[in-house]
Amino acid sequence: MTALLVNGQRVEARAGDSLLIAMLRAGLHPTGGGCLCLGGDCPNCLVTVDGVAYTRSCQVKAEAGMTVTRDHAGGEPALLSDQATWAESAAPVRHIHCDTVVIGQGESGREAAREAREAGFDVVTLDARDGQHVTGVYPGPLVVAADGGGRVLHVHPRREIVVATGAAEIQPVVSGSDLEGLVTARAAAELVAASIDLGRAVAVGEPPGELPSGSLAGHFPLGHGGWELVRFEGAGRVEAVVLRTRGDGEAAEERIECDTAVLGLGRNPRNALARMASDLPVRVVGGAATEPELPPCPGEGTVCPCSGVTVADLDGVWERGFHEMELLKRATLAGTGTCQGGVCLPYLRSFLLERGGRLQPAFTARPLNRQLTVRELAAGAHTAVTARSPLHDEHLRLGARMDRAGGWWRPWTYGRQDDEYRSVRERVSLGDVSSLGKMAISGPDAEAFLERIVPTRVATIRPGRCRYVLMLDERAHLLDDGMLCREADQDAGDRFFLTSTSGGSGFFELWMRDWAEAFGCDVRILNQTASLAAFNVTGPQAARLLARAGALELPAFGRHRRVRVAGVECRIVRLSFTGELSYELHHPAADARKLWRRLLEAGAAFGVQPHGLEALLRLRLEKGHIVIGQDTDYDSTPRRLAHEWAVSLDKGDFVGRRAIVRTNKQPLDKRLVMLRTDDPPPGSVEAPSAEGAAIHDGDRYAGYVTSDTGTAAGGGATMLGWLYLDAEGRLPREVTVDGRPARRVDGPTYDPQGERARAAVDVASESPENVREFPVTRLEATDVAAGAPAERPRLRRLEATRVSATPGALDALVADPLWPATALAFRTAPDELLVTATPDFEVAGDPHAIVERETAFSYVWLDGTTAERFLDRECEWRRPSARPALAQGEVAGIPAKLWFEAGRTLILTPAPFAAAFERRLTASLAEVDGDAE
Amino acid sequence: MNEFTERQMKLTWRAPKESYDVVIVGAGGHGLATAYYLATRHGITNVGVFERGYIGGGNSGRNTTIIRANYGIPAAVRFYQRSVDLYRGLEEETDRWLMHQQKGILWMAHSEAAVRAERMRAKLNTEFGAETEFVGPRQVEELCPQLDMSGGGRWPVLGASYHPQGATARHDRVVWALAEGAMERGAHVHQNTPVEGLILDGKRVAGVRTAAGNVAAGVVVSAVGGHVSRLAAMAGLRLPIRTHRLQAFVTNHYRQQFGPIVASSELFFYASQTARGEMLLGAEIDPQPSFSYRSSHDFVQHVCRRALCLLPFMSDLRVLRQWTGVCDMSPDYSPIMGRTGVPGFFITTGWGTWGFKAIPAGGEQIAELIATGETPELIAPFGLDRFARDRTMADRGSAGTH
Numbered sequence A: 001m002t003a004l005l006v007n008g009q010r011v012e013a014r015a016g017d018s019l020l021i022a023m024l025r026a027g028l029h030p031t032g033g034g035c036l037c038l039g040g041d042c043p044n045c046l047v048t049v050d051g052v053a054y055t056r057s058c059q060v061k062a063e064a065g066m067t068v069t070r071d072h073a074g075g076e077p078a079l080l081s082d083q084a085t086w087a088e089s090a091a092p093v094r095h096i097h098c099d100t101v102v103i104g105q106g107e108s109g110r111e112a113a114r115e116a117r118e119a120g121f122d123v124v125t126l127d128a129r130d131g132q133h134v135t136g137v138y139p140g141p142l143v144v145a146a147d148g149g150g151r152v153l154h155v156h157p158r159r160e161i162v163v164a165t166g167a168a169e170i171q172p173v174v175s176g177s178d179l180e181g182l183v184t185a186r187a188a189a190e191l192v193a194a195s196i197d198l199g200r201a202v203a204v205g206e207p208p209g210e211l212p213s214g215s216l217a218g219h220f221p222l223g224h225g226g227w228e229l230v231r232f233e234g235a236g237r238v239e240a241v242v243l244r245t246r247g248d249g250e251a252a253e254e255r256i257e258c259d260t261a262v263l264g265l266g267r268n269p270r271n272a273l274a275r276m277a278s279d280l281p282v283r284v285v286g287g288a289a290t291e292p293e294l295p296p297c298p299g300e301g302t303v304c305p306c307s308g309v310t311v312a313d314l315d316g317v318w319e320r321g322f323h324e325m326e327l328l329k330r331a332t333l334a335g336t337g338t339c340q341g342g343v344c345l346p347y348l349r350s351f352l353l354e355r356g357g358r359l360q361p362a363f364t365a366r367p368l369n370r371q372l373t374v375r376e377l378a379a380g381a382h383t384a385v386t387a388r389s390p391l392h393d394e395h396l397r398l399g400a401r402m403d404r405a406g407g408w409w410r411p412w413t414y415g416r417q418d419d420e421y422r423s424v425r426e427r428v429s430l431g432d433v434s435s436l437g438k439m440a441i442s443g444p445d446a447e448a449f450l451e452r453i454v455p456t457r458v459a460t461i462r463p464g465r466c467r468y469v470l471m472l473d474e475r476a477h478l479l480d481d482g483m484l485c486r487e488a489d490q491d492a493g494d495r496f497f498l499t500s501t502s503g504g505s506g507f508f509e510l511w512m513r514d515w516a517e518a519f520g521c522d523v524r525i526l527n528q529t530a531s532l533a534a535f536n537v538t539g540p541q542a543a544r545l546l547a548r549a550g551a552l553e554l555p556a557f558g559r560h561r562r563v564r565v566a567g568v569e570c571r572i573v574r575l576s577f578t579g580e581l582s583y584e585l586h587h588p589a590a591d592a593r594k595l596w597r598r599l600l601e602a603g604a605a606f607g608v609q610p611h612g613l614e615a616l617l618r619l620r621l622e623k624g625h626i627v628i629g630q631d632t633d634y635d636s637t638p639r640r641l642a643h644e645w646a647v648s649l650d651k652g653d654f655v656g657r658r659a660i661v662r663t664n665k666q667p668l669d670k671r672l673v674m675l676r677t678d679d680p681p682p683g684s685v686e687a688p689s690a691e692g693a694a695i696h697d698g699d700r701y702a703g704y705v706t707s708d709t710g711t712a713a714g715g716g717a718t719m720l721g722w723l724y725l726d727a728e729g730r731l732p733r734e735v736t737v738d739g740r741p742a743r744r745v746d747g748p749t750y751d752p753q754g755e756r757a758r759a760a761v762d763v764a765s766e767s768p769e770n771v772r773e774f775p776v777t778r779l780e781a782t783d784v785a786a787g788a789p790a791e792r793p794r795l796r797r798l799e800a801t802r803v804s805a806t807p808g809a810l811d812a813l814v815a816d817p818l819w820p821a822t823a824l825a826f827r828t829a830p831d832e833l834l835v836t837a838t839p840d841f842e843v844a845g846d847p848h849a850i851v852e853r854e855t856a857f858s859y860v861w862l863d864g865t866t867a868e869r870f871l872d873r874e875c876e877w878r879r880p881s882a883r884p885a886l887a888q889g890e891v892a893g894i895p896a897k898l899w900f901e902a903g904r905t906l907i908l909t910p911a912p913f914a915a916a917f918e919r920r921l922t923a924s925l926a927e928v929d930g931d932a933e
Numbered sequence B: 001m002n003e004f005t006e007r008q009m010k011l012t013w014r015a016p017k018e019s020y021d022v023v024i025v026g027a028g029g030h031g032l033a034t035a036y037y038l039a040t041r042h043g044i045t046n047v048g049v050f051e052r053g054y055i056g057g058g059n060s061g062r063n064t065t066i067i068r069a070n071y072g073i074p075a076a077v078r079f080y081q082r083s084v085d086l087y088r089g090l091e092e093e094t095d096r097w098l099m100h101q102q103k104g105i106l107w108m109a110h111s112e113a114a115v116r117a118e119r120m121r122a123k124l125n126t127e128f129g130a131e132t133e134f135v136g137p138r139q140v141e142e143l144c145p146q147l148d149m150s151g152g153g154r155w156p157v158l159g160a161s162y163h164p165q166g167a168t169a170r171h172d173r174v175v176w177a178l179a180e181g182a183m184e185r186g187a188h189v190h191q192n193t194p195v196e197g198l199i200l201d202g203k204r205v206a207g208v209r210t211a212a213g214n215v216a217a218g219v220v221v222s223a224v225g226g227h228v229s230r231l232a233a234m235a236g237l238r239l240p241i242r243t244h245r246l247q248a249f250v251t252n253h254y255r256q257q258f259g260p261i262v263a264s265s266e267l268f269f270y271a272s273q274t275a276r277g278e279m280l281l282g283a284e285i286d287p288q289p290s291f292s293y294r295s296s297h298d299f300v301q302h303v304c305r306r307a308l309c310l311l312p313f314m315s316d317l318r319v320l321r322q323w324t325g326v327c328d329m330s331p332d333y334s335p336i337m338g339r340t341g342v343p344g345f346f347i348t349t350g351w352g353t354w355g356f357k358a359i360p361a362g363g364e365q366i367a368e369l370i371a372t373g374e375t376p377e378l379i380a381p382f383g384l385d386r387f388a389r390d391r392t393m394a395d396r397g398s399a400g401t402h
């Protein structure tokens, strides 16, 4: 015996009882009344089970300890459960791939499954009787079901979905149809089989097939030559069925006393899943495939028990002009309840047919067919991961408060805002800009391609030089900005390095590849965003600091070069975003921590202090540098941004050129300008940020502020904002911001001539004893093949080489590999190869090939069974069955590459996501939700 | 009878005439509001509204009904503020229960960058007349005690912009009340009568070809949704519109316990509790253009996952139904209203994911344009010619959201 609590009352259930049967056995009707179907079709058995309302008690097994409330009679269930802690976790999911899924295992479903199996197909069957409640059939194709054991099944059939859900029994709609003691014919048979006493039972319509003889006190067929159901009588529970001879309005009513009325009123196909499937490969068989039977138009009673809609309600709205099925539904809410019209739809159609003389189609079938809970529906989904720079832990160690920006965790501040700012302006500081997008581009058409991608002239960027560039869309609206470097080493042919802002790199890579294809340019593109870390070493002492770290040959302003700093190979680019002397050090992500620590060490003598994003935003603002997305909008053309200097209209076509030419003919309407306020409000050290504040030119509204750090550095504040030209087409000079006078300035307020950023440096004077030599330890490539699955899976950074070359050249390379036999080589794209070996090979067939050390990935080996367990839950797509095999796609919401060998599986994931991946992997194996921390 | 059964409105259907002074294509909120304001404000009632399906069967009957005015540019704030004001008086004006509820909308910030963006939204909107203030975590919690302020440990609520005028109304009833108001003054609405072509007289649009025959018109207003590009093409216009799917879902109904509208631009979802008691959730458009009305599991799955971070109480609520609308998106995320350059042909489109709130003001302004022949100042910035003139109305306050 199993004991559970129903409204505080102890109820004993027998093995195999559904919750409904257990309740009925105890004499408890789940809701206020209504005909029970035991098939999951009606809303008359809804209860709250362990805090989950709207649960069909006929569809769940009675389990020990369940707490059940019959709350629907007493109003709506509470929105907020009284349990103090809410589970923020999603239910676990199982992805199942097959050829055919058969929904429903009645006779026709079993038959369909057998046939498919005999034809050699891989078949999955789902049936509500086994606790598998299918909620929807979706494009994919995808069939989603709860499995009754707390899991959610995502079934991915390759070939066919068979809907064999059978038919639902038509419910009675007459006066008294909401009494207790009414059951459908099929339900009656089931209740008797469960040895529930029906008392004096009277059958109306088709009799139940499988009742023991003698258990019916009477049987009244309906329809032609038979009877017509008039009403049920009783107080709370049915006491009598009232009938009269069909078609004879004069005939006297007959009242037949009973304890239970058994109703065989006909059937309607359960075809909602098939209807919502429309163009998916769905086949409907058995009862689900039958034509709907229209019951007679109801005269009175409740048509839609879910929403409590009566025939009188339908008439009311009909008479006031609501004649379309959808309008009838929306005006009464009939059909919008838990059963989604299962009960009322046939009656709504017969009602409309009778009143309007036109048979209207059923309303659209929409998911969800079975109401899963929010946590069940969330199964298998993850929130977006935020990338981590290789220095994430270093920032935390230094007390940084990390913030999400552009899809990355960035140090917002190290808790010393003012000193962070001052260290840049007065001493030297480090800033982590690893999140910048980074692209290597080479190939015979590299220059021509870039000429068409950026509005700046590329041809005049000489080897070893770099230039600030914009990237526009076809409407000439600014998409992104960055710096473009032409490689110094001309032996390599035309080769460039292009950065973009954080967050944009994924989009940007696709955008470039798209254009390369559209223009038919012969280029290699390698996204090195995660491969390379980058720091900004900035401040008047930046060169001295780098010199002490061994870098004596630093590039001049506007140039870049490869330099070894503190033993790490770097590309040093010299431009400036902060306004101070700045060197951007791009280097392999695997070396970032070593380099960062050594630079902090070497900088101690200069009082080095890393700066966070907050300080950076203030530093750049004083120089008037824009931030994409903050200062720009969907209409930001270079002209409006006052960036015409970054556009060369006389160089040939580029993306956005035509729009610039066209819009240049229109008068300018607004411009992004720098403003300067001189008088911070008296008595306040910190003025609140004016971002969003309106700018006025006298009384005229003239724009708004997009950037303001709010702190009044040096007695005033510098702002960026949109300023509208006045009626005469002039930009006002004197304006007010928030009532405060402000002046438009033509250049940066800080170091207007840019002398600090361009300062000549002389590190030769750095005394030799201060210059430290650092040993160069070249990491060997990871011997990944020797890796063994670990007890507790941990991700480690992979040492490898990545190659971008023509497909033909890569084919040849792979056929005749130049790396040790122990190394693994993954062809990740037709023009891309990842090899777990050091880059001492060349690609013979392609002089423009890019071959770079690659530390952008982390890896873990899982043994075969663990991998299957993990991937069944976290991998939505079909895995290859061959071994060995490479597959790529999203796993646990994170991009991954999978290498399947017999008995073990290697997983590679971008290192910025490694921590999240490891967390999700561990949680998944423990069957908990990996998103929660 | 449930309390939501419609008991007041009366829709009167009449046979189509051969000619109308004004033909409106599409009986969504905007088409019907135009007819309503033509009748109530200008006494123009020889008006025929032609609808492909049933009234409100497009996005006007599929949206998440959020009404607010806190947008991103002054022209938009002014326009939407007008609509918010009209909505507030609409129940009284029509004497119909539209389930209009002012509940306030909170826009959460989970990062410093978002705090700055929400502060900016607050400042900008207040400045332009749509009262919005930045509130700290304590106040957020007071306004919506059901929030998990830690965001599931990963999306902490650092503050929010709060727009007290944020409201909702029952979409169907808004549509019906406008239809009723127009019909009872003599306007015709014809359901199941798609407009299949435009009748041209030289360059001028002089009528429509419908499933029920040709109908002459003094002027034709396109208020179609979802397929506006096709209709406009008949007048020789190419619109800068792309159509994308937008989905939403509701749970079963529960006791009224959730007060405001809550939105998060970093978690990409928004939620409110309907008058019926359902939790109603929406998010952003599908990135891929499409005319499909098919709902996806991916949508409900990911929105549920993200919603759990902020609203873990939803964990055990059951989701009842999901659906899809197709939204006409303009490149600058602002509507396109007014003249088209083709004589006799007006347009109201580009309502994207944000046009329910605009129904009263949109209808009022188009009606004024038709009645007076002058483009009202409120909608002058939103003309179709702005794209050719390089005067787009880029509005970050509206991009892809309710």
Ligand SMILES: Cc1cc2nc3c(=O)[nH]c(=O)nc-3n(C[C@H](O)[C@H](O)[C@H](O)COP(=O)(O)OP(=O)(O)OC[C@H]3O[C@@H](n4cnc5c(N)ncnc54)[C@H](O)[C@@H]3O)c2cc1C
Binding pocket: B025, B026, B027, B028, B029, B030, B031, B050, B051, B052, B053, B054, B055, B056, B057, B058, B059, B060, B061, B062, B063, B064, B065, B066, B067, B193, B194, B195, B196, B223, B224, B225, B226, B227, B231, B246, B247, B248, B282, B323, B324, B325, B326, B327, B348, B349, B351, B352, B353, B354, B355, B356, B357, B358, B402
């Ligand atoms: C899921 C979702 C959520 C949304 N949430 C919000 C929200 O919270 N707040 C908000 O303000 N906005 C929201 N919106 C947007 C809003 O619903 C729409 O912008 C608004 O309803 C547009 O109204 P409309 O009258 O222009 O178009 P519709 O209501 O789509 O009406 C256009 C009508 O034109 C008819 N039609 C089309 N072609 C023809 C033809 N050839 N002949 C005759 N008739 C035709 C259609 O059948 C339709 O009835 C949401 C949209 C969706 C899909």
Ligand code: FES
Binding pocket: A043, A303, A304, A305, A306, A307, A334, A335, A336, A337, A338, A339, A340, A341, A342, A343, A344, A345
């Ligand atoms: S009876 Fe369930 S929706 Fe009408």
